[in-house]
Amino acid sequence: MSGGDIKLVGFLCNWCSYAGADMAGTSRMAQPAEMRIVRLPCTGRVNPLLVLKAFQEGADGVLVSGCHPGDCHYNEGNYYAHRRLELLSRMMAVYGIEPERFRYTWISASEGARWAETVTGFTETIRPLGRLNLAGGGARDDDHHQGPAAGSASPAEKR
Amino acid sequence: MNGIVDTIKNVLKETDLVLGWTTDPVTGVATPARFHDEKEAEQAVFDSTCAHNLAVHLPRLKDSRVGIVAKGCDARSVIELIIEHEVQREQLAVIGVGCGSLLDVKKIWRRYGYGVAIKDRDDSLLIGGEQVNRDEFIQRKCHGCLEADPDIYDVIAGEVTGEIPTDTVRPHPLHDMFVSLTPAERRSFWREQFSRCIRCYACREVCPMCFCRDVCIMQTQIPRWAGGAVDAKQSEMIQLIRVNHLAGRCTGCGECERACPVGIPLMLLLDEQNHAIEEMFAYGAGASLKARPPLLVFDVNKDIWGKG
Amino acid sequence: MRIGVFVCQCGTNIAATVSTERVASAAMALRDVVHAESIQYTCSDPGQRTVIAAAHKYALDRVVIAACSPRMHETTFQRTMAQAGINPFMMEMVNIREHCSWIHSDMEVATEKAIDLVSMGVAKVRGQTPLFSSHVPVVSEVLIIGGGVAGIQAALDIADAGMPVTLVERGPTIGGNMARLDKTFPTLDCSSCILTPRMVEVKHHENIRLMVNSEVEQVRGYIGNFEVDIRKKATCVDEEKCTGCQICEQKCPSEAPDEFNAGVGETKAISIAFPQAVPLVASLRKEYCRLYIKGKCGICKKVCPADAVDYEQEDELHTEKFGAIVVATGYELFDWRQAYPHYGGGLYPDVITSIQYERMLSASGPTGGHIQRPSDGAEPKEIVFLSCVGSRDESIGRPLCCKVGCMYIAKQAILTREHIPDSRTYVFYMDVRAGGKGYDEFYRRAQKEAGAVYLRGRVGKIYPRGGKLVVMGADTLVGENVEVEADLVVLATGIDAAAGAGSLAQRLNIPYDQYGFLSESHPKLRPVETTTGGIFLAGACQGPKDIPETVAQASAAAAKVIVLLSHDELETSPMIAEVNHMRCIGCFKCREVCPYHAIEEQGLRDGRRVAVVIESLCQGCGLCTVACPPSVISLRGYTDNQLIEEVTAVLR
Ligand SMILES: Cc1cc2nc3c(=O)[nH]c(=O)nc-3n(C[C@H](O)[C@H](O)[C@H](O)COP(=O)(O)OP(=O)(O)OC[C@H]3O[C@@H](n4cnc5c(N)ncnc54)[C@H](O)[C@@H]3O)c2cc1C
Numbered sequence A: 001m002s003g004g005d006i007k008l009v010g011f012l013c014n015w016c017s018y019a020g021a022d023m024a025g026t027s028r029m030a031q032p033a034e035m036r037i038v039r040l041p042c043t044g045r046v047n048p049l050l051v052l053k054a055f056q057e058g059a060d061g062v063l064v065s066g067c068h069p070g071d072c073h074y075n076e077g078n079y080y081a082h083r084r085l086e087l088l089s090r091m092m093a094v095y096g097i098e099p100e101r102f103r104y105t106w107i108s109a110s111e112g113a114r115w116a117e118t119v120t121g122f123t124e125t126i127r128p129l130g131r132l133n134l135a136g137g138g139a140r141d142d143d144h145h146q147g148p149a150a151g152s153a154s155p156a157e158k159r
Numbered sequence B: 001m002n003g004i005v006d007t008i009k010n011v012l013k014e015t016d017l018v019l020g021w022t023t024d025p026v027t028g029v030a031t032p033a034r035f036h037d038e039k040e041a042e043q044a045v046f047d048s049t050c051a052h053n054l055a056v057h058l059p060r061l062k063d064s065r066v067g068i069v070a071k072g073c074d075a076r077s078v079i080e081l082i083i084e085h086e087v088q089r090e091q092l093a094v095i096g097v098g099c100g101s102l103l104d105v106k107k108i109w110r111r112y113g114y115g116v117a118i119k120d121r122d123d124s125l126l127i128g129g130e131q132v133n134r135d136e137f138i139q140r141k142c143h144g145c146l147e148a149d150p151d152i153y154d155v156i157a158g159e160v161t162g163e164i165p166t167d168t169v170r171p172h173p174l175h176d177m178f179v180s181l182t183p184a185e186r187r188s189f190w191r192e193q194f195s196r197c198i199r200c201y202a203c204r205e206v207c208p209m210c211f212c213r214d215v216c217i218m219q220t221q222i223p224r225w226a227g228g229a230v231d232a233k234q235s236e237m238i239q240l241i242r243v244n245h246l247a248g249r250c251t252g253c254g255e256c257e258r259a260c261p262v263g264i265p266l267m268l269l270l271d272e273q274n275h276a277i278e279e280m281f282a283y284g285a286g287a288s289l290k291a292r293p294p295l296l297v298f299d300v301n302k303d304i305w306g307k308g
Numbered sequence C: 001m002r003i004g005v006f007v008c009q010c011g012t013n014i015a016a017t018v019s020t021e022r023v024a025s026a027a028m029a030l031r032d033v034v035h036a037e038s039i040q041y042t043c044s045d046p047g048q049r050t051v052i053a054a055a056h057k058y059a060l061d062r063v064v065i066a067a068c069s070p071r072m073h074e075t076t077f078q079r080t081m082a083q084a085g086i087n088p089f090m091m092e093m094v095n096i097r098e099h100c101s102w103i104h105s106d107m108e109v110a111t112e113k114a115i116d117l118v119s120m121g122v123a124k125v126r127g128q129t130p131l132f133s134s135h136v137p138v139v140s141e142v143l144i145i146g147g148g149v150a151g152i153q154a155a156l157d158i159a160d161a162g163m164p165v166t167l168v169e170r171g172p173t174i175g176g177n178m179a180r181l182d183k184t185f186p187t188l189d190c191s192s193c194i195l196t197p198r199m200v201e202v203k204h205h206e207n208i209r210l211m212v213n214s215e216v217e218q219v220r221g222y223i224g225n226f227e228v229d230i231r232k233k234a235t236c237v238d239e240e241k242c243t244g245c246q247i248c249e250q251k252c253p254s255e256a257p258d259e260f261n262a263g264v265g266e267t268k269a270i271s272i273a274f275p276q277a278v279p280l281v282a283s284l285r286k287e288y289c290r291l292y293i294k295g296k297c298g299i300c301k302k303v304c305p306a307d308a309v310d311y312e313q314e315d316e317l318h319t320e321k322f323g324a325i326v327v328a329t330g331y332e333l334f335d336w337r338q339a340y341p342h343y344g345g346g347l348y349p350d351v352i353t354s355i356q357y358e359r360m361l362s363a364s365g366p367t368g369g370h371i372q373r374p375s376d377g378a379e380p381k382e383i384v385f386l387s388c389v390g391s392r393d394e395s396i397g398r399p400l401c402c403k404v405g406c407m408y409i410a411k412q413a414i415l416t417r418e419h420i421p422d423s424r425t426y427v428f429y430m431d432v433r434a435g436g437k438g439y440d441e442f443y444r445r446a447q448k449e450a451g452a453v454y455l456r457g458r459v460g461k462i463y464p465r466g467g468k469l470v471v472m473g474a475d476t477l478v479g480e481n482v483e484v485e486a487d488l489v490v491l492a493t494g495i496d497a498a499a500g501a502g503s504l505a506q507r508l509n510i511p512y513d514q515y516g517f518l519s520e521s522h523p524k525l526r527p528v529e530t531t532t533g534g535i536f537l538a539g540a541c542q543g544p545k546d547i548p549e550t551v552a553q554a555s556a557a558a559a560k561v562i563v564l565l566s567h568d569e570l571e572t573s574p575m576i577a578e579v580n581h582m583r584c585i586g587c588f589k590c591r592e593v594c595p596y597h598a599i600e601e602q603g604l605r606d607g608r609r610v611a612v613v614i615e616s617l618c619q620g621c622g623l624c625t626v627a628c629p630p631s632v633i634s635l636r637g638y639t640d641n642q643l644i645e646e647v648t649a650v651l652r
């Protein structure tokens, strides 16, 4: 990741918001390029710890988006998510994270334009805030990326 | 203490053991004890140095019929454990005690020397014979006391207090300073605090609501929520884990902060979260046996914050 | 681990903004990636062949395809994997078209982003394990609860498809509310003429077993494998022996309220509900029988020529297995009396409900098809209908619409004119809702041909005056108060779910609303399914409905059941939750949040109680994984570690 550039992570439910983002793409709606989307079955799968982990590991903004209340593919998923995410957003400032850096929204599969606007607005909010450096004092937990050694092809074995 | 010994003896007739306190012969202040028979029960005490929340032992004693001496705050933990089906009400005999606020023994010792004689009378506190301002030495958790008399009990030992002994709104000593910080300053604040953490997990071990034990993800790295390093980053993560897991479950008993050997102000985090939960769901953990933990339910009509 | 990365150009759709070559070479630098290439159209036949060939050549065990949205081609490439001999779930799609090339114009920026996205995909697929579907055997019998027109229709459809059906009805006869109706809107064909043949068909169908006077007590199990306890209540009459001659009913000295006729007229303690009842068998209601109240009688047993009366009969408890359940428990009328004291609260005999009126209109009803005032038996001339009594009335907390009131008032107004040509009818209404095919025409007929006077407004008060009833209301269109002197007032009372629907729903583990109506799984896309797999809804139990809608929904539910049971086994999706039993602490927070009741408690041999996921019920939402404090329940394909890796890969 280059110097001052920000990185944003989006956790999107497969059925509504991910499809909405697809629709924005199909309609060729230009958007800023900082967003990295992670596809999940439901906002109910979004563990608040995953959001905090993303901040710790270097995300400068996190957006969670799912189906509108009442439209959840699993009926109740986003209702539980709503409670968890609202509490999380109220705790952001306590953890030392500017509250603007975390957002959750409900965007349907047909709201491509709304998705594009949301990403644009969110990106523009975070840009002036710059990098977060939540746990800059700690060493990067690098063995995260190593994974289990057994069964892995060593670089020498490649090809 | 009139009543506590006899009450425990009585309760022992129907239980396997009673969790209570006895006086530590070396320091003269209370320390947790388990009473199995009448003879042991002779040693029981209840005084203003009985700070420990004994409910922490309950999930580990599932197979026994247990008696427990509980102050108002401890009773909230008992209730929360019952709500979460960790403890069977029928297996339990709660001996309620009214609490008139507790002394911070560590603070007294730091100021006046280890083992100094403490005499807490109704109207005055004598330390090493010298009369001092009692307010200055009460437990942190008692500032903000929600319930001095237990809400759940089978018998009462001694007398109930009938009122809350301390100023209930007094926030954490660091609260005013903390809220004046910008988010960036808070980041440095926490980084500095967590850099002292030694990952002893005492905060988890004393928490009645942390009963995952061997599989606690603060420690297991399965899944890899927190790495294994002892540094500010990973210590921050383990507290984020703890705070998140206690959402809607923390009764504010203050044990975690009391236990932390390096004095990290953990209650700043939990107080704020408990406050947010109170605001969002009008919910306080351990307040009622009928309550349903707020993150395990939802209400289509009332959950209307920040839609869209 | 040997991962292959295939970067699709999608013609120029991707390649115009993303340098697929650069993405491929960047991918080669990622851990465990042993092959990466750019392909012109990966989804095309030659494209897929290229992937398969590379899979063989480089002995790939995992694949990342960077192309369009997985919502577009995930299944396509899962099939490709199967052909290449790789477990289909060991493939991860990365969306570099909709989420990248199509929304960015700067080649440099888009390429950098595509590289990030690919590294996320690689990180995720590294944590993937092969997944396999399970198969559970399916019981081919179907249970239908409720024998109204909905239950009848569903039973016949399913039985005609060759599947055995058990139809459980709690009353003494099937037919439900439709059997009580005289004629039906909007065609005015006679209700029993169209319903009775269907009822008889149920009785004689070789694939249908009919159980009347029976109720479902307990339901265990899950889709394909339900185990149900059914209680058949004692009626003191042997169903096999009774010929339906009704001699017992004629001789019985104990009077009893006539539920079928909604209290218009009386019947006996031992009786047959109506002449076309199916089965045509008498039943005895002990609470009204002299033998049980006073201890002396026994007349019915003496007079029965078939020796069918048996006072010793006991309840029978049947436990049966079913593959699917259709709930068709219908509705009942809202009890208006408490809520509307200003309409007399039930004290004035000449204020009746619509279903009572329906029974009076019926030629086979207790009055022989003559409209009579209950108070004196006289023929009424001025008849007032009130719509929305207990419907659309916020003031009593009942905002729901009964859906059929407007139409049956029109019907009853037309029929009134036919029965009593010199009568006058008035209708106080809120709005006239006549949305169905031919419905508006029908309602206009009531005005034009039957001369019904429609007055828009709610009635404020009804009170008796000189043998008549004064109906005081407002005509909000003219802005005037109106007063009508009526001989008879008919209330179109609101509709509730059948009594006990809520507790039945609890036994079935399906959600229901405040009126007891059972909830469908999705209001638009899954209207006859419930959130519990294998349980379907038909008719007014789901919400107020008229007959055409009821029948359509019943056939839809039948079609769903037939599809489900047309397989001997159910294949379950492997992308579901899974509990690590060794680490589960048995707190069951997972079970509390699961919307599909897919988690149950199980004892391990070491005595611990842990959670297990019922594979055929889990829908893979992942709600449970977040509720679990020690993170020991995980969602396959989206495990915590996979997501952590995916996120951290890009933030490096
Ligand atoms: C006054 C009036 C006039 C109407 N006129 C017309 C009309 O002209 N045209 C029209 O299209 N519609 C009309 N309707 C609507 C029509 O009655 C319904 O659409 C139809 O009856 C719905 O059928 P159903 O099978 O869903 O429910 P129901 O007819 O209510 O049948 C439900 C059955 O389930 C049984 N049951 C209930 N609970 C249980 C249980 N727990 N266990 C076992 N069995 C149970 C009941 O005993 C009953 O037999 C009218 C309604 C009213 C009130």
Ligand code: SF4
Pocket (backbone or CB within 6 Å): B203, B206, B207, B208, B209, B210, B246, B249, B250, B251, B252, B253, B254, B255, B256, B257, B270
């Ligand atoms: S988190 Fe701390 S204050 Fe809260 S219940 Fe646990 S020990 Fe008590």
Ligand code: SF4
Pocket (backbone or CB within 6 Å): B204, B209, B210, B211, B212, B213, B215, B216, B217, B218, B241, B242, B245, B246, C629, C630
């Ligand atoms: S921190 Fe979480 S996982 Fe650890 S013991 Fe407490 S509740 Fe369990």
Ligand code: SF4
Pocket (backbone or CB within 6 Å): B196, B197, B198, B199, B200, B201, B202, B203, B204, B235, B259, B260, B261, B262, B263, B264
């Ligand atoms: S008690 Fe204090 S030092 Fe120990 S793990 Fe908890 S925060 Fe760290």
Ligand code: SF4
Pocket (backbone or CB within 6 Å): C576, C577, C593, C594, C595, C596, C597, C598, C599, C613, C617, C618, C619, C620, C621, C622, C623, C624, C625, C635
């Ligand atoms: S993934 Fe969803 S449906 Fe499956 S067990 Fe968990 S909560 Fe239930």
Ligand code: SF4
Pocket (backbone or CB within 6 Å): C579, C583, C584, C585, C586, C587, C588, C589, C590, C591, C610, C611, C627, C628, C629, C630, C631, C632, C633
């Ligand atoms: S929430 Fe987790 S620990 Fe608790 S029962 Fe479910 S799987 Fe087990």
